[in-house]
Amino acid sequence: MPYTVSTPVFEGPFELLLHLITREQVDLWEVSLSAIVDGYVALIDSVRADLDLETATEFLLIASVLLELKARRLLPGSDEAELDEELAIWEERDLLLARLLECKTFKDAAGALTRLMDAAGRSWPRSAGLEDRFAELAPDPLEGVSADRLRDAMRRLLAPRPQPRLNLDHVAPIRASVADAVAELAEELPRVGRISFARLTADLVERLEVIVRFLAALELCKQGRVELDQAGSFAELHLRWVGEGEPGDARAGEVVALDQVEEYVG
Amino acid sequence: MATESVRAIEAILMVADRPVEPGLLAQVLELPPARVEESCAALQASYEAEDRGFCLVRVAGGYRFQSHPDLAPYVERFVLDGQHARLSSAALETLAIVAYKQPISRGQVASIRGVSAEGVLRTLEQRGYVAEVGRDPGPGQAVLYGTTPALLERLGLGSLAELPPLEDFVPGPEVLEALEQGLRAESSAARGAGGEPSDAPPPPSEEGAQG
Amino acid sequence: MATESVRAIEAILMVADRPVEPGLLAQVLELPPARVEESCAALQASYEAEDRGFCLVRVAGGYRFQSHPDLAPYVERFVLDGQHARLSSAALETLAIVAYKQPISRGQVASIRGVSAEGVLRTLEQRGYVAEVGRDPGPGQAVLYGTTPALLERLGLGSLAELPPLEDFVPGPEVLEALEQGLRAESSAARGAGGEPSDAPPPPSEEGAQG
Numbered sequence: 104m105p106y107t108v109s110t111p112v113f114e115g116p117f118e119l120l121l122h123l124i125t126r127e128q129v130d131l132w133e134v135s136l137s138a139i140v141d142g143y144v145a146l147i148d149s150v151r152a153d154l155d156l157e158t159a160t161e162f163l164l165i166a167s168v169l170l171e172l173k174a175r176r177l178l179p180g181s182d183e184a185e186l187d188e189e190l191a192i193w194e195e196r197d198l199l200l201a202r203l204l205e206c207k208t209f210k211d212a213a214g215a216l217t218r219l220m221d222a223a224g225r226s227w228p229r230s231a232g233l234e235d236r237f238a239e240l241a242p243d244p245l246e247g248v249s250a251d252r253l254r255d256a257m258r259r260l261l262a263p264r265p266q267p268r269l270n271l272d273h274v275a276p277i278r279a280s281v282a283d284a285v286a287e288l289a290e291e292l293p294r295v296g297r298i299s300f301a302r303l304t305a306d307l308v309e310r311l312e313v314i315v316r317f318l319a320a321l322e323l324c325k326q327g328r329v330e331l332d333q334a335g336s337f338a339e340l341h342l343r344w345v346g347e348g349e350p351g352d353a354r355a356g357e358v359v360a361l362d363q364v365e366e367y368v369g
Numbered sequence: 370m371a372t373e374s375v376r377a378i379e380a381i382l383m384v385a386d387r388p389v390e391p392g393l394l395a396q397v398l399e400l401p402p403a404r405v406e407e408s409c410a411a412l413q414a415s416y417e418a419e420d421r422g423f424c425l426v427r428v429a430g431g432y433r434f435q436s437h438p439d440l441a442p443y444v445e446r447f448v449l450d451g452q453h454a455r456l457s458s459a460a461l462e463t464l465a466i467v468a469y470k471q472p473i474s475r476g477q478v479a480s481i482r483g484v485s486a487e488g489v490l491r492t493l494e495q496r497g498y499v500a501e502v503g504r505d506p507g508p509g510q511a512v513l514y515g516t517t518p519a520l521l522e523r524l525g526l527g528s529l530a531e532l533p534p535l536e537d538f539v540p541g542p543e544v545l546e547a548l549e550q551g552l553r554a555e556s557s558a559a560r561g562a563g564g565e566p567s568d569a570p571p572p573p574s575e576e577g578a579q580g
Numbered sequence: 581m582a583t584e585s586v587r588a589i590e591a592i593l594m595v596a597d598r599p600v601e602p603g604l605l606a607q608v609l610e611l612p613p614a615r616v617e618e619s620c621a622a623l624q625a626s627y628e629a630e631d632r633g634f635c636l637v638r639v640a641g642g643y644r645f646q647s648h649p650d651l652a653p654y655v656e657r658f659v660l661d662g663q664h665a666r667l668s669s670a671a672l673e674t675l676a677i678v679a680y681k682q683p684i685s686r687g688q689v690a691s692i693r694g695v696s697a698e699g700v701l702r703t704l705e706q707r708g709y710v711a712e713v714g715r716d717p718g719p720g721q722a723v724l725y726g727t728t729p730a731l732l733e734r735l736g737l738g739s740l741a742e743l744p745p746l747e748d749f750v751p752g753p754e755v756l757e758a759l760e761q762g763l764r765a766e767s768s769a770a771r772g773a774g775g776e777p778s779d780a781p782p783p784p785s786e787e788g789a790q791g
Binding site for chain 3: 229231232237240241242248254260261
């Protein structure tokens with residue numbers, strides 16, 4: 104299915120979500136990501152001559168948000184979904200709902216401000232100021248103005264004006280690097296010897312961090328420094344340090360090769 | 370016919386280049402402020418009754434003369450440089466947040482909008498619609514922003530109290546329902562492609578793998 | 581009662597910063613000039629009959645509203661009170677631009693500031709801090725402004741060369757563009773302006789590098 108790009112401009116993820124939910128009635132899970140990506144590539148090809156960067160990035164943003172939403176559901180959830188986790192998901196949903204409502208409230212308030220401005224904009228104020236015959240009387244407006252203040256005003260004026268830009272932090276607010284995680288594990292595992300993956304990641308809040316730890320564990324396994332064992336499908340995963348360095352030797356981690364380890368960042 | 374003080378108000382407003390507070394008029398004319406307000410109201414009414422091409426309005430805490438909105442097409446042609454440049458929707462939303470939530474930090478604005486507020490706030494500051502009004506006493510001492518009299522002038526409002534109440538914009542039940550529906554689809558759809566949205570709890574992980 | 585064109589004249593004169601030539605009014609309103617003169621005369625008469633605190637006068641350049649001479653004592657008190665005389669940030673910015681980038685046209689000042697500069701330039705001119713120093717030789721022959729010895733005196737500077745340097749401040753692209761548009765005009769006007777050679781504007785370093 105070809106995905107046509109019609110872009111009302113979305114300033115942020117909430118706005119995009121609002122639009123998707125209230126206007127388009129899109130079921131986020133029905134949208135095929137590969138179709139979106141194909142459409143995106145086709146779009147870039149067709150408009151290469153005069154590529155509207157803004158539209159292109161906007162579209163990329165939409166795709167990324169959808170990807171994030173989808174990805175969230177793909178991440179290792181728990182089979183035996185713990186109550187806490189389930190609550191957390193509902194809490195997350197309520198939080199998102201509250202933010203969407205707030206976003207919508209201020210969007211509508213902005214609409215009211217626009218109407219006020221449009222109405223007020225039909226009048227122009229009198230700004231002629233003093234007639235010449237009174238000009239002499241007025242106190243000197245330069246009272247207290249130094250040459251330095253002039254310079255400061257000029258520097259403010261010359262400062263580059265900010266360009267509107269999209270901030271993509273929301274797409275992956277957490278930056279986690281596998282290299283860092285490998286280093287952490289290489290320091291921690293020799294100390295504890297054997298540990299379950301669940302315990303190893305118990306203090307992590309973000310799923311991305313859990314994933315990165317998992318990838319780090321795989322990396323160490325590949326390097327032959329860690330043994331993984333799992334009793335069966337969905338059973339508890341255990342890690343055991345088999346690399347050089349005795350348990351308790353914190354320096355063991357320093358010898359782990361970190362080149363070629365990927366970074367997972369936003 | 371017209372009293373001297375009423376005429377004096379007309380004369381002063383004619384040479385003013387920004388709205389003049391009634392308190393200042395009262396001081397110059399040596400009149401109680403209430404009398405000034407009465408006189409201004411009388412002037413407003415008389416210009417209206419005479420169908421003048423200008424009007425006397427109260428904006429940003431003061432009185433000023435301005436052209437009558439009816440005549441915008443003519444004035445526009447005369448003014449040439451459209452001084453009423455439009456704001457982007459991003460700027461307007463940010464402005465709304467600052468107007469209703471002031472004083473507010475950049476971080477708070479960003480968290481409501483979900484995108485960085487730095488660029489937009491700087492643009493609004495350059496336009497003179499928002500300004501630093503203080504510092505957060507907490508750690509970090511974030512700059513706090515508020516709106517300016519120039520914004521009130523641009524909105525044609527006498528004071529911030531004249532802003533339409535924010536409650537007016539809180540989405541109604543149908544929007545709330547639509548949003549809930551949308552978010553529900555998020556969790557239910559992953560259970561089975563094309564499934565009816567339901568109140569189902571979040572999906573078990575093994576099915577997510579099909580998505 | 582009042583015809584639309586008469587109301588339009590009132591509206592335009594109310595927002596004009598300088599006297600408006602009847603020819604310009606006629607053009608904007610698409611009326612024969614004689615009709616404009618008639619309407620203005622009728623307005624003058626009506627303000628007088630109503631004993632307004634302002635009047636419509638015909639000065640060299642055209643028509644303008646001004647305060648009624650009777651009420652000068654009140655206007656003087658208002659002016660002396662000084663509350664409206666603070667140098668606005670708009671005036672400060674405009675003065676800075678003229679000081680550092682002179683000679684410069686009104687249009688260039690406006691494009692650097694992002695808003696119209698007419699009223700502010702006029703106030704600064706009235707005050708004797710800026711003055712016309714020449715004309716842009718290009719089409720339109722825009723008036724070019726520069727600062728006066730009175731400004732230098734006020735700031736306690738011996739010459740423009742003593743203005744605090746902007747150092748290595750790199751202007752944003754839109755400022756550069758605004759300046760580049762006027763470079764040709766600026767350089768030729770600087771030759772033609774014939775100002776005191778010692779007061780020549782210091783060539784700001786960042787322009788030297790880019791121009």
